[in-house]
Amino acid sequence: MALCCAISNEVPEHPVVSPSSGAIFERRIIEKYILENGVDPISGKELAKEDLIEIKTPPIVKPKPPSATSIPATLKLLQDEWDAVMLYSKPKPLYNFTQRQQLQTARQELSHALYQHDAACRVIARLNKEVTAAREALATLKPQAGITTVPQPAVAAEAGGVANQPTEQAGMSEDVLEKLQEKANILTQERKLKGRTVPEELTTQEDLRSFRTLTSHPSLHSASVPGILALDIHSSDTSKILTGGNDRNATVFNKDTEQVVAILKGHTKKVTKVIYHPDEDLVITASPDSTIRIWNVPTSQTTLLLKCHDSAVTGLSLHPTGDYVLSTSEDQHWAFSDIRTGELLTKVADQTNVALTTAHFLISEQENY
Incomplete structure (x- = not known):
């Protein structure tokens, strides 16, 4: 096997070995490279001429070229030029060995x-x-299975492609009026028993001043669309908290276990009003998307979808019977609906011709709702 110089790829006349890289070089070429760079061209480590190890090989007899009889100085000049081409010399362009490395x-x-x-x-x-x-x-x-919507009559689409969806009024039947009156009588008796004295269990002003923040839960709604717009607490189980947020979701949270019980997704706009049913695991939410949704908390599904307004729903209030909801809207109407059947019992336009912003059932001194 012929030995070849690692720089010129030619058979060396005076081969030497670099102890740093173990490569074979022509002594003349590697000494010039060491003189200019001071390192091994293969490994890049420092190398001196004294470190080179000479290889003993039989002399190679090359045929003499026709120019062998020419002037020796010319031959030496050609040899130096070849060495400069093989190496990287500052006056010369980058060729062969250095070019192959790069x-x-x-x-x-x-x-x-x-x-x-x-x-x-x-x-x-x-x-x-x-x-x-x-x-x-x-x-x-799409709405989850089990959603019940009130039948809507066919109407023409308004500008922008959004259809106006009025709901026919079922009217206040005798059964509904009787149920409302029965509840009114019960509440009247309870109110008379309480009297006009301040309840002993009422929190005092001193206790209110001592209130402090015990814990905070910032992750109930999406971090990309932060903000809680509505809140309600279950009246019989105060560990359950209902919130509505800018992320178009309502969240049921258990403050004792610090766990999210349910995330209610379905509204197409932010949730601005929420009600937790006092006797059932039922939730009512409203949104500027003009809809009211009744949710079953254990299944996190909408069980009833009310479309009784033409604009953003701005107010919600649950009747003490737990069967009816009062709602107001920017369409200048208030509506009274049955949350069991989804019927719109009555819808009344406000005489002031302004958008209604809130709704709440109040019990007056005359025991009327």
Whole structure:
């Protein structure tokens, strides 16, 4: 096997070995490289002429070229020029050995960059696929099974493609009036028993001043659309808290266990009004999307969808019977609806011709609602 110089790829006349890299060089060429750079051209470590190890090989007899009889100075000049081409010399361009080294380094860097680019493209493609799937799921989201909506008559679409959806009024039947009156009589008797004295269990002003924040729960709603707009507490189980937020969701939270019980998703706009039913695991929410939803908390599903307003719903109030809800809207109407059947019992336009902003049942001294 012929020995070749690692720099010129030629059979060396005076081969030497570098102890740093173990490569074979022509003594003349490697000494010039060491003189200019002081390092091994292969390993890049420091190298001196004295460190080179000479290899004993049989002398190689080369045929003499026709110019062998020319002037010796010319031959020496040609030899020096060849050595300069093989090495990187400042007056000369970059050729052969140094160029091969830089080419190999560039290939390695390019290969690494291509692998990184390929991995980044794969991650981006996967994320885009997940985002597209999430958007499609959101766009095609339909009301869950079990939702009951009040039948709507066919109407023409308004400007912008949003259909006006009035609901026919069922009217206040005798049964409804009787139920309301029975509840009024019960509340009247309870109120008379309480009298006009201040209840002993009422919190005093001193106790109110001593109130302090015990805990905080900032993660009930989406961090991307923060903000809680409505809150209600279950009257018989005060550990259950209901909130409505800017993220279009309502959240049922247990403050004792510090766990989210249910996340109620269905409104297309922010949830501004919430009511926790005092006797059942039932929730009522309203939104500027002009709808009122009745939710079953254990299943986190809408059981009833009320569309009794043409504009944003601004107020909600549950009747003491627990069967009817009063709602107000920016459409200048208030409505009285049955949360069991979804019927709109009555809808009345306010005579002031202004948007209504709140709704609440009050018991007057005459025991009328």
